[in-house]
Amino acid sequence: MNADQTKPKPRVAFFDFTSCEGCQLTVVDSLQYHPELLDVIDIVEFREASSDRSDDYQIAFIEGSCSRASDEPRLRKIRETADIVVALGACAHLGGINAIRNRQNLQDVREYVYDGRAHWYETYEPRAISEVISVDAVVPGCPISGAEFVRVVKGLLLGRLLEPPDYPLCIECKLKENICVFDRGEICLGPITRAGCDAICPAYGAGCEGCRGIIPNPSMDAFYTVLREHGLSPANVETRLTLFLTNQVPANLAEEVAHV
Amino acid sequence: MSNLRIDIHHITRVEGHGNVVVDVQNGELQQCDLQIIETPRFFEAMLRGRPYQEASHITSRICGICAVGHATASLRATEKALGIEPTAQTKLLRRLNFIGEMLDSHVLHAYMLIAPDFLNVGSVIPLAKTAPDVVLRALRLKKLAGDTCKIICGRHTHPIAMTVGGFSHYPTAADLYALRDRYVAAGADVAATVELFQTLPMPQFSRDTEYIALYNPPHYGFIDGEIASTDGGAWLVEQYRDVTNEIMVPHSTAKHTAHQRESYMVGALARFNVNYNLLHPLALQAANALGIQPICTNPFMNTVAQVVEIVHCVEEGILLIDELLRREIAWEEPVEPTRLSGEGVGSCEVPRGILFHNYVIENGVIVGANCIIPTGQNLANIEADMRALVPTIMHKPQAEVAHALEMLVRAYDPCISCSTHLLNVAFV
Numbered sequence: 001m002n003a004d005q006t007k008p009k010p011r012v013a014f015f016d017f018t019s020c021e022g023c024q025l026t027v028v029d030s031l032q033y034h035p036e037l038l039d040v041i042d043i044v045e046f047r048e049a050s051s052d053r054s055d056d057y058q059i060a061f062i063e064g065s066c067s068r069a070s071d072e073p074r075l076r077k078i079r080e081t082a083d084i085v086v087a088l089g090a091c092a093h094l095g096g097i098n099a100i101r102n103r104q105n106l107q108d109v110r111e112y113v114y115d116g117r118a119h120w121y122e123t124y125e126p127r128a129i130s131e132v133i134s135v136d137a138v139v140p141g142c143p144i145s146g147a148e149f150v151r152v153v154k155g156l157l158l159g160r161l162l163e164p165p166d167y168p169l170c171i172e173c174k175l176k177e178n179i180c181v182f183d184r185g186e187i188c189l190g191p192i193t194r195a196g197c198d199a200i201c202p203a204y205g206a207g208c209e210g211c212r213g214i215i216p217n218p219s220m221d222a223f224y225t226v227l228r229e230h231g232l233s234p235a236n237v238e239t240r241l242t243l244f245l246t247n248q249v250p251a252n253l254a255e256e257v258a259h260v
Numbered sequence: 261m262s263n264l265r266i267d268i269h270h271i272t273r274v275e276g277h278g279n280v281v282v283d284v285q286n287g288e289l290q291q292c293d294l295q296i297i298e299t300p301r302f303f304e305a306m307l308r309g310r311p312y313q314e315a316s317h318i319t320s321r322i323c324g325i326c327a328v329g330h331a332t333a334s335l336r337a338t339e340k341a342l343g344i345e346p347t348a349q350t351k352l353l354r355r356l357n358f359i360g361e362m363l364d365s366h367v368l369h370a371y372m373l374i375a376p377d378f379l380n381v382g383s384v385i386p387l388a389k390t391a392p393d394v395v396l397r398a399l400r401l402k403k404l405a406g407d408t409c410k411i412i413c414g415r416h417t418h419p420i421a422m423t424v425g426g427f428s429h430y431p432t433a434a435d436l437y438a439l440r441d442r443y444v445a446a447g448a449d450v451a452a453t454v455e456l457f458q459t460l461p462m463p464q465f466s467r468d469t470e471y472i473a474l475y476n477p478p479h480y481g482f483i484d485g486e487i488a489s490t491d492g493g494a495w496l497v498e499q500y501r502d503v504t505n506e507i508m509v510p511h512s513t514a515k516h517t518a519h520q521r522e523s524y525m526v527g528a529l530a531r532f533n534v535n536y537n538l539l540h541p542l543a544l545q546a547a548n549a550l551g552i553q554p555i556c557t558n559p560f561m562n563t564v565a566q567v568v569e570i571v572h573c574v575e576e577g578i579l580l581i582d583e584l585l586r587r588e589i590a591w592e593e594p595v596e597p598t599r600l601s602g603e604g605v606g607s608c609e610v611p612r613g614i615l616f617h618n619y620v621i622e623n624g625v626i627v628g629a630n631c632i633i634p635t636g637q638n639l640a641n642i643e644a645d646m647r648a649l650v651p652t653i654m655h656k657p658q659a660e661v662a663h664a665l666e667m668l669v670r671a672y673d674p675c676i677s678c679s680t681h682l683l684n685v686a687f688v
Contacts, residue, residue: 022324022417050383051272100306109305204414204421205428
């Protein structure tokens with residue numbers, strides 16, 4: 001397909017905050033398998049892979065959490081410049097793995113790693129990008145699914161903001177005919193987590209860790225029933241719910257689940 | 261030129277965030293810093309209070325490029341702490357998985373982050389139009405690498421099926437046969453890679469320093485072994501603190517390290533210098549063709565050492581697959597802990613150098629953690645190289661000096677997201 005040469009290609013920029021950059025690497029891999037995308041978008045900034053820089057772009061993909069005050073002006077500038085801001089991956093979408101430490105005292109965290117020199121290094125509680133600026137779309141997951149990223153880009157080119165699935169992972173997992181992780185005696189957040197990853201963790205023998213976020217209106221009672229049927233207590237899910245979802249679940253989770 | 265001020269904000273085509281600041285006044289070098297401005301990430305603190313089963317899943321998130329390496333070092337630390345000896349099959353699968361990560365990372369670095377500097381482009385993207393054969397070759401090798409990790413642990417970033425004591429999923433014999441065919445077929449791409457890098461003129465610069473890498477004969481060491489130095493000496497991985505001697509500097513969220521000199525180097529060049537005699541024959545031939553021999557003291561040659569390792573890894577991949585096929589993959593449940601409390605140190609050679617994870621576990625819960633990352637160990641050495649390089653080029657135009665420094669930092673293949681920790685955590 002020849003792109004319409006008369007229409008300027010959308011200018012796309014990638015930015016990273018507190019993260020492992022694995023989602024951008026997944027983007028690089030996706031572009032390798034879908035080089036046709038490079039014919040219809042113009043990547044004007046992607047520091048990890050390119051020396052080109054630009055302050056003129058329509059679509060901004062942001063990887064990583066915001067974890068210090070000095071990140072906020074940079075985020076606001078991206079928001080002012082871009083027409084569309086997309087949170088890329090669990091750190092940007094939820095706070096993700098970075099937010100694990102939000103259950104601990106911030107000063108204690110700083111001193112544990114940096115000793116008496118903690119004040120040299122600026123930080124605060126890691127948060128999702130949407131807690132700092134408005135976000136138009138998300139590509140969830142840790143890491144993102146390359147296929148889903150490509151779908152979102154193609155949707156944007158058609159003027160659509162794609163929503164990730166709002167049904168639970170169990171649906172995808174059943175379609176894949178995986179052995180249920182609960183039947184293997186392990187915890188799985190599949191019943192309350194957004195589908196869209198093709199149930200990759202259960203397919204490889206690990207329980208879902210909730211990295212894509214909790215579905216709207218999850219049926220927690222049904223979830224706890226499943227746990228009880230398998231001889232597990234809601235308390236067993238507390239550590240699982242605080243891997244990627246620390247900023248999404250109530251701080252008093254332990255008390256809550258104890259009363260289920 | 262007697263005055264020079266260079267301030268490179270956010271070096272490009274590296275993993276993570278760093279600045280280079282150089283200040284020359286009246287011909288005197290006043291300042292020469294590689295500033296690590298990544299946000300501190302506090303993984304050691306995050307591990308406290310977590311069940312030991314989660315550690316490899318949490319710490320793989322330190323880095324998207326070396327996720328398998330972090331997971332493996334994490335599992336080894338946990339296994340040593342809890343008295344677990346993995347089976348022979350688990351060790352073979354982990355080694356093959358490592359080959360996948362090493363290839364992926366080295367191909368990414370050599371082709372996509374380094375080669376553009378020599379081909380005068382800002383990124384690999386324009387090369388897709390001007391040199392499609394080069395780009396497609398890199399993509400084929402990267403796909404082979406990614407698929408290696410995929411059949412063993414689900415994905416390269418972040419591994420799923422690797423668990424304490426073993427695996428939760430196994431490749432089939434059919435997976436391995438198909439993979440073996442692709443490793444054999446990759447020989448042509450590997451040879452072409454060596455040819456390409458024979459034509460790229462690496463900058464001429466050298467500075468003698470100490471090189472540190474794992475040594476684990478008869479294998480070119482990637483997992484476990486002893487810490488070895490080109491200055492002589494060997495240390496158990498449990499003695500890692502005697503080697504790394506972390507120090508904090510205000511311009512870096514990553515701690516610096518020094519061993520027997522003011523600094524030391526880790527990574528492909530250090531491994532090459534320490535493990536040269538353990539390279540497979542084709543890799544030795546490639547080293548010869550590329551004009552690199554131990555002890556090579558030109559940091560720009562780190563990329564060439566990576567190319568030698570690409571050759572080695574493809575050979576090693578075939579040997580490991582053959583061994584796995586000969587033994588036949590058996591479904592094994594992960595080996596159970598013999599105790600739930602203890603301390604352990606795991607060490608691996610990830611693409612960028614030697615990595616340490618050190619955990620203290622009590623009743624199945626992590627109570628103390630320390631991770632020392634290759635790039636953190638290289639920072640002092642990069643700055644020492646910069647201080648040696650700047651006086652030799654300070655008469656050149658500022659843009660050229662800046663580009664040379666950026667290329668130097670890039671040659672180390674820094675992984676800055678990883679390196680933002682530091683410190684000697686005192687376990688009480």
